[in-house]
Amino acid sequence: MRMVSAKEFSDDPQVYQALLESTRAIPWKIDWASMKFAYIGPQIEPLLGWSRDSWRSVEDWAQRMHPEDRERVVNFCVTQSQAGADHEADYRALTRDNGYVWIRDVVHVVRDEHGVVEALIGFMFDISERKKTEERLLTLQSELEALSFKDGLTNIANRRRFNASLDQEWETARSQAQPLSLLMIDIDYFKQFNDLYGHLRGDQCLVEVAHTLSLALDGPRDLVARFGGEEFVILLPGADPDQAFKVAERCQRRIHKLATIHALSPHGQQLTVSIGVGTLVPGAHSQSAQFTDAVDKQLYAAKKNGRNRIERLPVGS
Numbered sequence: 001m002r003m004v005s006a007k008e009f010s011d012d013p014q015v016y017q018a019l020l021e022s023t024r025a026i027p028w029k030i031d032w033a034s035m036k037f038a039y040i041g042p043q044i045e046p047l048l049g050w051s052r053d054s055w056r057s058v059e060d061w062a063q064r065m066h067p068e069d070r071e072r073v074v075n076f077c078v079t080q081s082q083a084g085a086d087h088e089a090d091y092r093a094l095t096r097d098n099g100y101v102w103i104r105d106v107v108h109v110v111r112d113e114h115g116v117v118e119a120l121i122g123f124m125f126d127i128s129e130r131k132k133t134e135e136r137l138l139t140l141q142s143e144l145e146a147l148s149f150k151d152g153l154t155n156i157a158n159r160r161r162f163n164a165s166l167d168q169e170w171e172t173a174r175s176q177a178q179p180l181s182l183l184m185i186d187i188d189y190f191k192q193f194n195d196l197y198g199h200l201r202g203d204q205c206l207v208e209v210a211h212t213l214s215l216a217l218d219g220p221r222d223l224v225a226r227f228g229g230e231e232f233v234i235l236l237p238g239a240d241p242d243q244a245f246k247v248a249e250r251c252q253r254r255i256h257k258l259a260t261i262h263a264l265s266p267h268g269q270q271l272t273v274s275i276g277v278g279t280l281v282p283g284a285h286s287q288s289a290q291f292t293d294a295v296d297k298q299l300y301a302a303k304k305n306g307r308n309r310i311e312r313l314p315v316g317s
């Protein structure tokens with residue numbers, strides 16, 4: 001075989017045409033003055049179904065774009081082209097049978113020897129597969145994110161989620177000078193419960209308690225989370241001390257209604273909880289960790305004072 005020189009190769013227009021029309025990318029050219037297509041590769045027809053000669057002007061291009069993409073893409077491409085900047089844009093192109101194909105349009109601005117824009121040339125790439133993979137990845141990512149905020153056993157929020165919500169609600173309460181209430185709830189004599197009924201029954205009991213606590217909430221931003229082991233937390237944005245105490249009482253009542261037998265508990269031989277409650281309007285210098293510590297001390301006091309009881313931070317402390 002005789003190899004042609006680079007010059008011979010590049011001087012042959014047929015070579016260019018064959019190359020352009022055999023790639024998967026679709027070449028095109030738009031005349032800047034008339035905004036009409038001077039060329040579009042024949043590959044466009046098998047991809048979108050529209051015949052080659054139906055691509056007359058930029059209007060046809062804009063009209064065959066998903067309505068949600070049109071304004072953004074057209075504005076972007078016009079601005080970039082007017083500024084003489086090469087650019088690329090992703091959009092959904094309409095197919096003749098009313099479907100859509102994701103396209104990446106890569107655009108080069110051609111100027112004459114005086115720097116005046118003469119034409120736009122570019123390639124359209126079919127990126128549907130890439131977009132599908134991206135969408136699958138995004139779905140997986142949000143599923144993973146949701147999982148990373150959930151407690152595996154009880155299916156309620158985990159401590160990580162609680163910490164994130166606390167930070168967020170703390171800021172909101174501070175900026176709006178609103179109260180924020182916190183309940184820390186711990187199952188009484190749970191070690192004995194496990195020892196007596198077994199770890200599996202213990203797990204089941206934690207699931208029941210989590211479910212029961214979540215039923216005791218009614219505010220749209222109220223959050224119940226498993227803090228760890230047999231300890232739960234409830235965050236009540238906007239709740240004042242009385243409202244918070246009522247929620248604590250409701251939690252206790254609902255746990256009582258569960259009537260879970262705990263033969264070793266001195267409180268009616270059934271499962272009970274101890275609760276620490278606190279409310280504050282965060283100030284410029286207060287810190288959420290100090291607040292949780294203070295509420296945790298109330299929980300400790302509830303344990304020390306006999307369990308199956310609620311202790312609360314004095315108002316204004």
Ligand SMILES: Nc1nc2c(ncn2[C@@H]2O[C@H](COP(=O)(O)OP(=O)(O)OP(=O)(O)O)[C@@H](O)[C@H]2O)c(=O)[nH]1
Pocket residue numbers: 153186187188189190191192194198199200201202203206228229230303307
């Ligand atoms: N089944 C089960 N038990 C758990 C889990 N996490 C922590 N526990 C148990 O919870 C018990 C907690 O024991 P303690 O901290 O002594 O508390 P307690 O026995 O409830 O005593 P008080 O809180 O003082 O009333 C331990 O026996 C842990 O093994 C869990 O996921 N499943």
